[in-house]
Amino acid sequence: MEEKLASLFQALADPNRLxxxxxxxxxxxxxxxxxxxxxxxxxxxxxxxxxxxxxGLVTVTIDANRRRYALKSQALEPLDAWQTYIARETDRLNxxxxxxxxxxxxxxxx
Amino acid sequence: MEEKLASLFQALADPNRLxxxxxxxxxxxxxxxxxxxxxxxxxxxxxxxxxxxxxGLVTVTIDANRRRYALKSQALEPLDAWQTYIARETDRLNxxxxxxxxxxxxxxxx
DNA sequence: TTTTTATATTCCTGTTTTAGAATATTCCAC
DNA sequence: GTGGAATATTCTAAAACAGGAATATAAAAA
Numbered sequence: 001m002e003e004k005l006a007s008l009f010q011a012l013a014d015p016n017r018l019x020x021x022x023x024x025x026x027x028x029x030x031x032x033x034x035x036x037x038x039x040x041x042x043x044x045x046x047x048x049x050x051x052x053x054x055x056g057l058v059t060v061t062i063d064a065n066r067r068r069y070a071l072k073s074q075a076l077e078p079l080d081a082w083q084t085y086i087a088r089e090t091d092r093l094n095x096x097x098x099x100x101x102x103x104x105x106x107x108x109x110x
Numbered sequence: 111m112e113e114k115l116a117s118l119f120q121a122l123a124d125p126n127r128l129x130x131x132x133x134x135x136x137x138x139x140x141x142x143x144x145x146x147x148x149x150x151x152x153x154x155x156x157x158x159x160x161x162x163x164x165x166g167l168v169t170v171t172i173d174a175n176r177r178r179y180a181l182k183s184q185a186l187e188p189l190d191a192w193q194t195y196i197a198r199e200t201d202r203l204n205x206x207x208x209x210x211x212x213x214x215x216x217x218x219x220x
Numbered sequence: 221t222t223t224t225t226a227t228a229t230t231c232c233t234g235t236t237t238t239a240g241a242a243t244a245t246t247c248c249a250c
Numbered sequence: 251g252t253g254g255a256a257t258a259t260t261c262t263a264a265a266a267c268a269g270g271a272a273t274a275t276a277a278a279a280a
Contacts (some may be wrong), residue, residue: 072202
């Protein structure tokens with residue numbers, strides 16, 4: 001169950017791959033363009049893109065000699081849903097705690 | 111710059127740690143309680159909690175013999191901000207693409 | 221058809237990560 | 251103080267991972 005989400009996080013747990021995603025945010029990129037832009041080797045770029053692809057984060061369009069990579073932003077949705085799920089209850093608890101601490105303080109004053 | 115975010119993702123890139131965070135969503139837990147609940151060893155539990163602690167995701171309260179761990183949900187905020195940042199422009203692009211595809215289709219029909 | 225360009229894959233090596241086992245530390249109960 | 255409970259740390263072996271170099275593949279250009 002959490003395995004799926006963990007592997008999504010795993011795919012994102014690398015600075016080069018995060019930079020790639022930021023580049024892909026605005027437009028499609030070929031492997032060579034990205035390698036050049038990021039200052040890393042072509043094989044490294046291909047390998048990282050492969051990891052993003054396996055995680056379902058990018059799509060690839062074969063265009064003759066080249067591959068155009070594009071971001072699949074819906075792939076980030078589970079991440080958002082999880083974060084919301086976690087934060088909701090926790091924030092409630094934190095507000096409760098603050099409230100109790102405040103009550104305690106007032107009680108001590110009186 | 112992306113290093114910080116990458117290491118946050120790294121901390122989340124493990125099923126056991128995700129389960130821990132889900133448990134912490136509702137209440138504080140001691141190490142032993144968590145180990146028991148998750149069916150993993152005490153040392154493993156301590157080590158994973160250490161990783162979450164180093165990532166700033168949990169707080170620890172020393173309580174005599176025990177440590178009570180609690181979630182710091184604000185620590186997930188950078189993740190949310192990033193996701194929003196990435197998705198915003200990309201969705202705009204996707205809508206643009208859909209629009210262009212649609213126009214193309216209409217053009218072909220006429 | 222030979223050469224060049226773009227990309228992917230494989231192989232190797234050093235590093236990181238994980239789990240288990242053993243050990244250390246600290247506090248509590250007696 | 252001795253023994254036991256709760257937790258953290260260290261050590262070790264196995265698996266996963268990142269980067270570099272070399273190679274493979276397929277399409278384009280000449």
